[in-house]
Amino acid sequence: MATLTIGIAEQVVSRAPDRLVTLGLGSCVGLVLFDPVTKIGGMVHIMLPCAPQGMAEINKFKFADTAVPEMIRLVTRAGASRHMLQAKLAGGAHMFNNSYQTDMLNIGKRNVDVCLAQLQAHRIPVAAQDTGGTIGRSIEFNCEDGTLQVRTVAPKSLRLI
Amino acid sequence: MFDINNVNQTTLDFFREIENIGAGHAATALSMMTGRQITISVPRAQLCGYNEITHIMNGPENVVVGLLVGISDDLRGFILLVLDLNDARVLGSTLLGEPIENVSEDGEFSEMQVSALREVANILIGSYITAISELTGLRINASVPELVVDMAGAVMNLLAAAYGEYGDHVLFLETQFSDQGQCLYGHFFLIPEIESYQTLLTKMGIS
Numbered sequence: 373m374a375t376l377t378i379g380i381a382e383q384v385v386s387r388a389p390d391r392l393v394t395l396g397l398g399s400c401v402g403l404v405l406f407d408p409v410t411k412i413g414g415m416v417h418i419m420l421p422c423a424p425q426g427m428a429e430i431n432k433f434k435f436a437d438t439a440v441p442e443m444i445r446l447v448t449r450a451g452a453s454r455h456m457l458q459a460k461l462a463g464g465a466h467m468f469n470n471s472y473q474t475d476m477l478n479i480g481k482r483n484v485d486v487c488l489a490q491l492q493a494h495r496i497p498v499a500a501q502d503t504g505g506t507i508g509r510s511i512e513f514n515c516e517d518g519t520l521q522v523r524t525v526a527p528k529s530l531r532l533i
Numbered sequence: 534m535f536d537i538n539n540v541n542q543t544t545l546d547f548f549r550e551i552e553n554i555g556a557g558h559a560a561t562a563l564s565m566m567t568g569r570q571i572t573i574s575v576p577r578a579q580l581c582g583y584n585e586i587t588h589i590m591n592g593p594e595n596v597v598v599g600l601l602v603g604i605s606d607d608l609r610g611f612i613l614l615v616l617d618l619n620d621a622r623v624l625g626s627t628l629l630g631e632p633i634e635n636v637s638e639d640g641e642f643s644e645m646q647v648s649a650l651r652e653v654a655n656i657l658i659g660s661y662i663t664a665i666s667e668l669t670g671l672r673i674n675a676s677v678p679e680l681v682v683d684m685a686g687a688v689m690n691l692l693a694a695a696y697g698e699y700g701d702h703v704l705f706l707e708t709q710f711s712d713q714g715q716c717l718y719g720h721f722f723l724i725p726e727i728e729s730y731q732t733l734l735t736k737m738g739i740s
Binding site (some may be wrong): 379380381382396397398399420421424431434452464465467470471479480506507508509510525526 | 582682
């Protein structure tokens with residue numbers, strides 16, 4: 373079994389018995405797409421809701437609107453069945469409540485909204501989500517049983533979704 | 534237009550100079566408040582990638598204290614001050630003149646400690662803002678600092694949110710404060726809106 377760690381705006385696709393990890397999600401969203409039958413799953417660490425228009429080269433995994441279709445392509449290419457795909461997501465917190473300039477600070481909610489809209493558009497059911505709030509999260513996806521472990525430090529908590 | 538991925542040496546020197554002046558003011562103010570001799574080291578100013586930022590703070594899961602101030606007027610954006618949990622404890626207790634209390638592992642501070650830390654942020658960030666104002670003649674208004682205790686990665690997502698659209702780097706400034714042998718690191722992130730970066734550099738005749 374390997375534990376694969378995913379950095380900001382990166383992705384990894386793997387299969388059971390591997391575990392996929394991303395640490396310290398604040399407003400960022402950790403999204404998992406997996407097929408429970410073949411036990412193939414992919415995780416991406418998304419930073420922002422929408423890719424800027426008219427830019428020649430972008431990292432598709434940075435933005436929710438481009439990361440979702442790209443992840444579908446990657447997990448199905450690895451052998452996951454398109455119609456078996458399910459999603460789990462965590463993160464999208466509102467870390468600061470600063471009174472002005474709420475646009476930038478509210479990025480967490482917009483990240484989640486765009487992820488959910490994309491998943492719906494691609495008809496992928498959301499099996500579980502732990503999003504929003506004001507706390508940071510670390511997540512670990514178990515390709516074997518499809519569980520997503522969500523860990524927080526302030527306050528300390530650990531749960532499976 | 535300002536390019537966050539391509540910041541030259543002159544620009545970094547400019548930010549180092551801001552930091553030098555700002556940290557100098559801050560050390561004086563902290564010395565006066567605490568009645569102790571607080572000195573500063575040579576500051577650092579550098580560009581780093583998103584995944585490197587949290588390494589500076591000992592990894593994305595390390596618990597840190599983030600103090601955020603919104604800035605407005607001629608410059609718009611944020612200044613984020615990040616302290617290691619232990620350093621924040623020492624600073625808070627020093628300001629309150631109390632022995633360094635044990636803060637619970639999930640980083641709960643007493644109300645007094647939170648307000649002491651807010652005061653630290655006011656002083657440190659205020660000193661930076663004054664330094665920038667003095668150098669550039671720009672008017673800058675600052676909001677009340679907001680305090681968050683959480684994983685470094687989560688706290689620093691703000692930087693990713695601010696500049697993710699423009700590139701893969703952020704500007705990072707670090708100052709080391711020493712108090713009679715004890716070292717504290719203050720990590721500052723200047724987070725002006727991309728247009729404000731341009732304003733700042735144009736004003737200094739750099740861009």
